[in-house]
Amino acid sequence: MKIEDILKDKGLRITKQRKLILETISKEENPISAEEIYEIIKDKIKLDLSTIYRNLNTLEEAEILLKTTNVDSISYYQLNNDEHKHFITCTSCKKRFVIENCPVHLLEENIEKETGFLINGHNFEFTGICPDCQKKNKKKVY
Incomplete structure (x- = not known):
């Protein structure tokens, strides 16, 4: 399923930030932290870390992402699908x-x-x- 369709199905606006965040997460083999996402996309789009966190929270609340908080207190995100x-x-x-x-x-x-x-x-x-x-x-x- 395309990222635009996933966002649409959950009633979320399709924004450049959300698309880029979801594309980044979907390309990763393992769950990824907000800081790791920032490092990957900072040269592609002007985006601060707080915007990434806000979008991650929205995507998690919409059940598009799963969030796991590790023993190091860092939250890691992955797509909510059968491959989690x-x-x-x-x-x-x-x-x-x-x-x-x-x-x-x-x-x-x-x-x-x-x-x-x-x-x-x-x-x-x-x-x-x-x-x-x-x-x-x-x-x-x-």
Whole structure:
């Protein structure tokens, strides 16, 4: 589906900023922060970080984007579709690793059957200590 159609379907105005933000997010393999979006598009259009945040909030409220706030308190955005991703984040070095398959879809179906809700999104994140940090800190107790 084209970006213009996605915005139209949700009753949102089609603006250059929204199109560029969504195009940037859709090209990324992994979820992306507002700051990362800014760095990618700052040379293409005159846009400040607060405008990016406002648009991201609007797109999230319209359920076009999923937002995940990581243990480092940074929010990451991705398209709300069947290809969304989840993470495991190292609490030591803060690196994020992608979990390729969404382990929540079956659970969602069961919850919908039990509650009658129509689920339109979810957040799911693991935290732990990555193998590199485990090696560096063998003597450290977590």
